[in-house]
Amino acid sequence: MPLILAALSQFSAAVADTLAAVSNLEEVSHRRFKPGWGYLLVGAATTVLAWTGSTFTVIALASRAFALYYLLQCLVAFNVCRNSRERVRFSW
Incomplete structure (x- = not known):
């Protein structure tokens, strides 16, 4: 049972990562990539x-991709903290 639960957890993480990759691809391409083509591209690349x-x-x-992602998140947070206009925009 723990093995099945671990597999389900990994599967849900893979689905979430795929959705995020397709959304990022769609945004970066300024909506030139339709989601169906994005899923095909991401699926082919991972295969x-x-x-x-x-x-x-x-x-x-x-592991390196996660490290790079978290580095970028830190740089964004640092930039927002230094920019007073951004702090006002993101304050809730």
Whole structure:
């Protein structure tokens, strides 16, 4: 049972990451990518990565991607803290 619950947790995280990747792709391309094509592109890229790399390579790339994401989040937060107009805009 714990193994099934862990697998479900990983599956829901994968679905959430896919949705975020497609949304980011759609936003960055200024809506030139329709969601269906975004899912196809993200799915193809992840399939190629899984088939061509070893498990350890995929884990290492994922860890580096998370580290880069959190670095960018820190830089955004730092920029908002330094900019008084942004602080007013984001204050609730």
